[in-house]
Every structure is written in C-alpha cells, then in structure tokens.
Amino acid sequence: MSGADTRHPGLNLGQTDAGGHDAAEEVVFGFWVFLMSDMVLFAILFATYATMSTHGQAGGPAPLDLVDLGSALAETLLLLGSSFTFGMASLALKYREGRTRLVAWLALTFVLGAVFVGWEVHDVHVWITQDDAPPQRSGFLSAHYLLTATHGLHVAAGLLWMAVIAVQIGWFGLIREVKLRLMRLALFWHMLDIVWIGIFTFVFLYGAVR
Amino acid sequence: MLGALDWQAIVFVRAWRDPSASELIGAAAGGLAVTGALAAVVLLSVFRLWRPLWSGWLTSLDHKKIGIMYIVLSLVMLLRAVIEAALMRLHQLVAVGQGGPLSPEHFAQLFSTHGTIMIFFMAMPLLTGIINYVMPLQIGARDVSFPLLNAISLALTAAGAALVMVSLVIGRFSTGGWSGYATYTELAYSMGEGVDYWIWAVTLSSLGSTLSGLNFAVTIYKKRCPGMTLFRMPLFCWTTLCTSILMIFAMAPLTAATVMLALDRYAGFHFFTNDAGGNMMNYANLFWLFGHPEVYILILPAFGVYSEVFATFSGKTLYGYRALVFATMCIAVLSFTVWLHHFFTMGQSANINAVFGIATMTIGIPTGVKVYEWLMTMVRGRIRLTTPMLFAVTFLVTFVLGGLTGILLANPTIDFSVHNSLFLVAHFHNMLIPGLLFGMIAAVQVWFPKAFGFRLHEGWGVAGFVCWVAGFYLAFMPLYALGLMGAMRRTSQWARPEYGPWLAVALLGAVLVLGGVFCLAMQLFVSIRRRKELAVPVGDPWDGRTLEWACPAPPPEWNFTVIPKVASGDAFTVMKREGRAYEMPDDIEDIEMPANSAVAPVICVASVATGFAVTWHIWWLAVLGLAAGWGAVIARSFVLDTKRRIPAATLRASHAAWLDRLRRTVPVSRAGETDPRNDGLAEHGA
Amino acid sequence: MTDRPEGIPESEADRPAREFRRYVTGGVLSLALTLAAFGAVALRLVAGQGALVVLGLLALAQIVVQFRYFLHIDLQKSHRDDLQLILFTALIVGLMVGGTIWILFDQHTRM
Numbered sequence A: 001m002s003g004a005d006t007r008h009p010g011l012n013l014g015q016t017d018a019g020g021h022d023a024a025e026e027v028v029f030g031f032w033v034f035l036m037s038d039m040v041l042f043a044i045l046f047a048t049y050a051t052m053s054t055h056g057q058a059g060g061p062a063p064l065d066l067v068d069l070g071s072a073l074a075e076t077l078l079l080l081g082s083s084f085t086f087g088m089a090s091l092a093l094k095y096r097e098g099r100t101r102l103v104a105w106l107a108l109t110f111v112l113g114a115v116f117v118g119w120e121v122h123d124v125h126v127w128i129t130q131d132d133a134p135p136q137r138s139g140f141l142s143a144h145y146l147l148t149a150t151h152g153l154h155v156a157a158g159l160l161w162m163a164v165i166a167v168q169i170g171w172f173g174l175i176r177e178v179k180l181r182l183m184r185l186a187l188f189w190h191m192l193d194i195v196w197i198g199i200f201t202f203v204f205l206y207g208a209v210r
Numbered sequence B: 001m002l003g004a005l006d007w008q009a010i011v012f013v014r015a016w017r018d019p020s021a022s023e024l025i026g027a028a029a030g031g032l033a034v035t036g037a038l039a040a041v042v043l044l045s046v047f048r049l050w051r052p053l054w055s056g057w058l059t060s061l062d063h064k065k066i067g068i069m070y071i072v073l074s075l076v077m078l079l080r081a082v083i084e085a086a087l088m089r090l091h092q093l094v095a096v097g098q099g100g101p102l103s104p105e106h107f108a109q110l111f112s113t114h115g116t117i118m119i120f121f122m123a124m125p126l127l128t129g130i131i132n133y134v135m136p137l138q139i140g141a142r143d144v145s146f147p148l149l150n151a152i153s154l155a156l157t158a159a160g161a162a163l164v165m166v167s168l169v170i171g172r173f174s175t176g177g178w179s180g181y182a183t184y185t186e187l188a189y190s191m192g193e194g195v196d197y198w199i200w201a202v203t204l205s206s207l208g209s210t211l212s213g214l215n216f217a218v219t220i221y222k223k224r225c226p227g228m229t230l231f232r233m234p235l236f237c238w239t240t241l242c243t244s245i246l247m248i249f250a251m252a253p254l255t256a257a258t259v260m261l262a263l264d265r266y267a268g269f270h271f272f273t274n275d276a277g278g279n280m281m282n283y284a285n286l287f288w289l290f291g292h293p294e295v296y297i298l299i300l301p302a303f304g305v306y307s308e309v310f311a312t313f314s315g316k317t318l319y320g321y322r323a324l325v326f327a328t329m330c331i332a333v334l335s336f337t338v339w340l341h342h343f344f345t346m347g348q349s350a351n352i353n354a355v356f357g358i359a360t361m362t363i364g365i366p367t368g369v370k371v372y373e374w375l376m377t378m379v380r381g382r383i384r385l386t387t388p389m390l391f392a393v394t395f396l397v398t399f400v401l402g403g404l405t406g407i408l409l410a411n412p413t414i415d416f417s418v419h420n421s422l423f424l425v426a427h428f429h430n431m432l433i434p435g436l437l438f439g440m441i442a443a444v445q446v447w448f449p450k451a452f453g454f455r456l457h458e459g460w461g462v463a464g465f466v467c468w469v470a471g472f473y474l475a476f477m478p479l480y481a482l483g484l485m486g487a488m489r490r491t492s493q494w495a496r497p498e499y500g501p502w503l504a505v506a507l508l509g510a511v512l513v514l515g516g517v518f519c520l521a522m523q524l525f526v527s528i529r530r531r532k533e534l535a536v537p538v539g540d541p542w543d544g545r546t547l548e549w550a551c552p553a554p555p556p557e558w559n560f561t562v563i564p565k566v567a568s569g570d571a572f573t574v575m576k577r578e579g580r581a582y583e584m585p586d587d588i589e590d591i592e593m594p595a596n597s598a599v600a601p602v603i604c605v606a607s608v609a610t611g612f613a614v615t616w617h618i619w620w621l622a623v624l625g626l627a628a629g630w631g632a633v634i635a636r637s638f639v640l641d642t643k644r645r646i647p648a649a650t651l652r653a654s655h656a657a658w659l660d661r662l663r664r665t666v667p668v669s670r671a672g673e674t675d676p677r678n679d680g681l682a683e684h685g686a
Numbered sequence C: 001m002t003d004r005p006e007g008i009p010e011s012e013a014d015r016p017a018r019e020f021r022r023y024v025t026g027g028v029l030s031l032a033l034t035l036a037a038f039g040a041v042a043l044r045l046v047a048g049q050g051a052l053v054v055l056g057l058l059a060l061a062q063i064v065v066q067f068r069y070f071l072h073i074d075l076q077k078s079h080r081d082d083l084q085l086i087l088f089t090a091l092i093v094g095l096m097v098g099g100t101i102w103i104l105f106d107q108h109t110r111m
C-alpha cells in the first residue's frame, strides 16, 4: 500500500487507475532524468551568473540597479501560486471523475503562468528602456538575461505544452496517454518553481543587498 | 533571401577563381562528397531501394536498426576524418622548411574537422550504435524504453554530421579546433560562417547524446528481464549505465557554452569577449566541464566491450566482476572532478592546480584495478586469439603506455612544459585509439555475426589489426619525441629540418592506418560475398556467455520469443550448461512492438535546415525548420495508435523455424570457431 | 514518512484529504519562507556575505519543502531511486558550481 504504491516523483495515480499507475513508472522516471539534466544546465547558468555579476559589470549597471523587490515578489507569488494550483489540478486528475475541476485548475494555472511571463517581459522592457541595461552592455547583463530568459522560456514552453494537453483533454478525454502527459507536465512545472527559488534568491534578493 | 550566402561560398567556384593547390584540394574533397552523395542517390534509385530504405530503416524504431544506422554514420565519418589526418601528416612533412601544399587556414580547417568529427560524429555515434544494438539484448528486453526518442537522437546526431559534410562544399568550416576556444572563435577574431557551422553541428550532437544517455539509463533501470538484478548484468551494461549517466550530466555544460558563444557572435552579448566584462576563461572552464567526462563517455563502453571479449575468448567468467563495477563507478564520479587539468596553464594559483593534478592521478587507481582484472581473467583461460582478442590484448599494453604519459601530464609542472605540444597529441591519441576505436572495432567483430547472421572474414580482420596497430605506433610514437623537441600542435609548418624524419615515420603510420580502414572495408566486402559459408544462423558463434547470444542471428524484430528469466550472471552460459538454452517456450503471447514513425526523419531534415539557415543568417528558413521540427513532435502527440501487434502464432512459427535449423546444425568446438563449420552452435564445455 | 505508524493500513477514504493537506502544507511553508526572505531584505535585517548565507539557507529550505510536498520525494524505501538521483545531481551541481566559482574567482584575484 502506501509504501509500495509510490513509484515515481510527483503525485502517483495509485489505486485510482492501477493500469495508468503501472505505465507511469517508466515514462515519469524518464522525464525525471531529463529534469535532472536540465537542472545541471541551470546550475551552469547560475555559476556563470555568480562570476559575471561580480567581475563582469564593466562599469555598467550593477545587480542592485535591476532589482525591483515588489516586482520580484509579485512574480514569485504568481509562480508559487501556479505551482500550488497545478497540485490541485493533479488531485482533480487523480480523484475526480469529470474533467471540469481539472480543466478549471489548469486554466487557473495557465493564467498565473501567463501573467508571470508577461510580467517578466515587462521587467525586461523596463530594464532596457529605463535602466539602459540591455544584454549587450556588459558580461553581467548577458549572464543576467540568459539566466532569467532561459527560465522564462521554460515557463513559456510549459504554457504551450499545457495548451496542447488541454486540446487533447477535449479531444480524447482523460485517456491514459493524456494523464501521463499531465503528470510529467506537473513535474516540469513544480521544477520550474524550484529553479525560480534560486533566481529570486540569488539574482534579486542577494542583488538588492550586496 | 539567402542571407550571407553567395556563389563565392561554393568550393568549386572558389577553386575556379583561385586555382591554388589548397583550393584545388578543397574542391577535390567537395567533389568527392558530392559524388558520394550522388552515387548513393543513383544506386538507391537504380536498385529501387528508396521504399525499403524508408520503411525498413529510416522510419524504423527498432533499436537494432537504429544502432546499425548509427554505426554506418560513424564509419562514413571515420573515413573522412582518417583521410584528413593523413593529409595533415603529408602536408606537415612536405612543409618542413618550405611552404606546403595547404594554406595555413586550410590546415586549420583540417584539424578542426578531424577533431570535431572524430569525437562527435565518429566516436559518439559508434559507441551509441553498439550500445543501442547490444544493451537491450543483453538485459533481455525487446527494445529501449523510448524507441521514438531513440530515433530522434539519431536524427539530431545525423543532422550535425550533415552540417559538417555540407561545410565541405558550401563555405568553410571553423578553424578553431575541436574545442573552439572563445579566445579565437569570438566574432572579433573569427568572422564568417566557419565557427557557426561548428557551433550548430556540436550543439545538435550534444542534444542527441543527452537524449541517448537518458534513454539508455532508463532502459537499464526499468527494462531488465525478471531476475536480472543490477549485479547480474553483463559488464558492458554497467559501463553503458555509467556512460549514460555521464551523458546526462556532462552534455549540459557544452550546450551552455555553445549557446553562450552563439549569443556573443549573433547578438553581441559579452560572455567570452575581451571587453565589456566578458570572461574568456569561463569558456575553457565550461568546455572542459563537459570535455573531461566526455573522454570517459568515450572510453567506458570500450572497457565494457573488452570485459566481454576477455571473458568470452578466454572461456572464463570475468575475474573480479564486482571490483570492475565499482572501479567503473569510481571513474565515472571522479571524471567530474578533474576538468581543470586541461588548463593548468591558464593562471589560477598553484594550489588549485595541485588539487586537480592529484585528483587526476587518482583516476589511475581504478583504471589500474581494471587492467589487473582483465589480466586475471586471461590467467588459466583457454585463450583464442581471434581478431577481437588481438585488439583487446594490444589495448592492454598500449593503453597502459598512454595512461603513463597521462600521469606525467597530470603533474602541473610537467604539463607547463609540454602543454599544447605534440606530446599531448600523442597522449590523447594513445588513449583514444586503443581505448575507444580498437574497442569498437572489436565490438563490431564480435557482434556483427549476431546482427547479420554471418561472421566477418578472419584473415582480413587480422590484416586490418596488423595495419591499425603498426600504423598507430608509427604514427604516434614519433609525436612524443617531436613534442619533447618543442613541436607545438595545430602548427601547419616548421622550419626545423630535424623534424623531417620523425614526420616521415608519422606519415607512414597514417598511411598504414588508412590501410587498416581499407582492410576493414575489404573484410566487409569479402564477408558479404562469402556469407553462405560464414553463416551462423543459430546465433552463438563464439560460445557466448550473455543473453544476446540466446536468440537467432539476426534476431527477430522482437528479440526474444518470451522474455527470458535469469537467476545468475553469465545467464546464457548457465542456460547452456543446464540444457535450457534451446527450448520451445510454452507461454508465448501476443506482443506489441513500436510501429514505424516518420517523425525522426522530419526532425533530421528540419534540424539540418535550421542549422544551415542559422549559419548563413537565412532567418525565414530557420523559423520554418524549427516550426517543422516542433510541429512534428506536437502532431505526433495526437497519434494514439503507435504500436503494432504481433500475434503469438508468428512468434511461435519463427521460434520453431529457429529450433528446426538448430536441430540440423552440428555443434562446433572452439577449435573450429573460425572455419566454415561454425554455424553458430557452440559445443558446450569443449 | 507517513503520518501513521508502518503497517497500519490507512483508510482509502481519507487519502484525498491527506494528499490535499500535503499540498496546502507545502504551499503555506513555501509562502512563509518566501516572505521571510523578502522581509529580511526589505527590512534590511541582513547585509553582505551574511545575507548570502541566510538567504541561501532559506532557499535551500524552500527547495526541500517543495521537493517534499509538491514532488513527493521522501525517505521511503520505494522512493530511494529518485532520492539517489537527486542527491547525485546535487553532487554534480555542487562540483560544477563550486569548482567554477573557485577557479574563476581565483583567476580574477590574480589578474
């Protein structure tokens, strides 16, 4: 039971769909391995950021000049909120017969994610137009944009993926393939929030105090 | 419309306008590539092979076919890279004290393509192909975990290779070496398309390898047959697992480095530039964060192959299996702790150099353990010196030699005086040729009969062995001396006449290596002609010990009629000893195999188009290519019917036919292993 | 780590509620840690190198919380594979990030 029926990261289908639960083990594990590889990519970007934000300012803007704590907090809450709502969607997927709740939670997640991306785009706009801090200005800014944009692109890709799955929910219903995809998307989404913890901590908060 | 592309870019036009020796040689190479491609198209059309190629190979998701396609790709690339090597050798010899046939720029392209191809488009596809073919069979699986992903990995790798081939005809390749140091490849120092070709070719290959690693690791974790615990796996599977883990974790820094370099070059970022806060040293750091694990990605699978070869051709269980496993794991983890030894000379403090130098030397310990283990496997064995075993024994001696020079280089004070010299070039060829290429050639010799149902001709195999080994020693021992005399790598000509004799010997070696390639081609040709006589349909030509020998040669698409159950290591040996190897299973069921898919070929074409477009700044094509590739993936996610059912009756009939063939076969003792009597049924205990 | 002693079967009925509580706990803890970090900076409770340590620890705590409550990684036997993978990834990430920073900062001081 509880011990034996958790087979992979994320919410397990368990007894609510035994066949799907069996099928999930391999694909979810595979996706988990992919996420680990992706984490290494982010780690490299963080390490590069750590050095370039210190040595690569070239007389241009410093980390402090880009920080707007309010904006960073709003983005953080949006993404954390969306991670939570995706959790609710996962529960709906597991326990609810109908699709309504699932779709509602997914829609909410999508909106939060989309607002997050929009907010980031707005940030970039402010940095470039008001702070005169385009990525071409210094090594620090190059690293700053690459790190945040890689995360932003991941979130945007997650949104696209969510949209495709939404279409599939409508088209095929909650068949096993769709369920398994949703479970992987959930891992992806939670993972992006974890990466964001690193970003708001080291880029924004630490940027504000050093 | 065509971005930066114009007529001048085409190699033939360049040679027409400026018929210098260098350009003419370039045009000849381009001509060869074009002729080769055209010949392939004509032959496929004449023999009406397009359809079988498409439905039997390009769209197939069978791990065995994907593996073979990887190997074919790598052999084609090997041919090009070896020819380039011989050309470099010829040029350097002629150029002693005078101008040689090649312009310095052309010479630089040669070592860059040679290095890039050898690592990314020869070695990686070769070992990925062998793993693809062998590993699922060895763990008793019907396929890898993600067959479509497997095909996509191949598509990405092949697309990268195609970009390198295209650069032979349209434009020029990078002159920045296989490592593409940003001190040289930044836009300010390397204008033009060359570096961009390199960036996208390498990035594609790196993505492909990450996905392959993921696929193999998950397969080993989740698809082992019942009873096959991790510690009952053949050693080759263990080395595959470690290599896969390295692929999963080590390719990311490379991708990051090439993407940053691309941002610098295309968008004016400052990751590695000399001004505006860029940091060139970080490029070297990132590149070798990938680069050092990479050499273990290359070498570990060969270690696995040698382990199987020593055990099989000594007729003994592998000595010290567990120690070998732990040594492999140690090497895999340690390989993430030594990357700095590639840039001892870059200016960090001596303490850091010391730490990384010591870490580097530590790797010698598990490697040494392995060498003793292999030696002990041979002790008191009945050794059969067939081609793969010849390569394996030569490997032991040669690899130890290369390892010793590696220990020398691990000492920063010594490295300072030979860094970037031909001593280093000698060292890494001394590791990679025995530690990778010989292993993979041995693998081809061992598993070819399994894949195609007939053995490779032994005589040509031995001839190839002699050429390769003699060629290797002649080509690279002189480089140790030249390096100590002060000859630096990547140098197109020297004024010092005393280099001449050494370079002449090295050229002779390179020619012999070319002879080795020729012998292997002849071996293939002769074996195909005599395939009746060399046939081993029963599937166990070498008295094998592991599960891949427990099915016919070639194996059916589904590998095993029923998934085997094992209770020990050396599973097939035990089955034979207990008389259970060739039975009719009574629980045959319908199975499902992955149906063909056109997604991978679409992605391949889309990736070539995108890479080419980005290289030449043809933006509309880049967008189109990306859209096509991702579109194919998304469209595929709407296809639910991705499996093909194979009824139990088909399986039973196929199995019965095999058993029937077996009953008409005379078992052969090991003395008759290499003569026509060997039909693939081993006389056990003989 | 479950809320009940090993061996006593849970009732299937309260499982959804338990899993729901799990997400809520994760959400609340994450929110608290986030606000703590932002608060510490906004109220200037931390500065300089010390800030790096405090903020780093808060981030680490939140990462553990999210792994535990959102990704359901815990110390149960059946979960060991995933945990091992995470720990191995952490090791590699540590080596790469730590090494990079060590090397590049050292080089910088010597320029």
Ligand code: HEM
Binding pocket: B082, B085, B086, B088, B089, B111, B112, B114, B115, B116, B118, B119, B123, B176, B177, B178, B179, B425, B429, B432, B433, B436, B437, B475, B488, B489, B490, B491, B509, B510, B513
């Ligand atoms: C088979 C016979 C081979 C010959 C005769 C040969 C010859 C050469 C030569 C002449 C160079 C240029 C050295 C210089 O910079 O002055 C070179 C570089 C190199 N070779 Fe080979 N090679 C052979 C096989 C291989 C193999 C099997 C591999 C790898 C699997 C390999 C990988 C490389 C690499 C990475 C470089 C460095 C390229 C660079 O400088 O960026 N070679 N080789």
Ligand SMILES: [Cu+2]
Binding pocket: B291, B292, B295, B338, B339, B341, B342
């Ligand atoms: Cu190394």
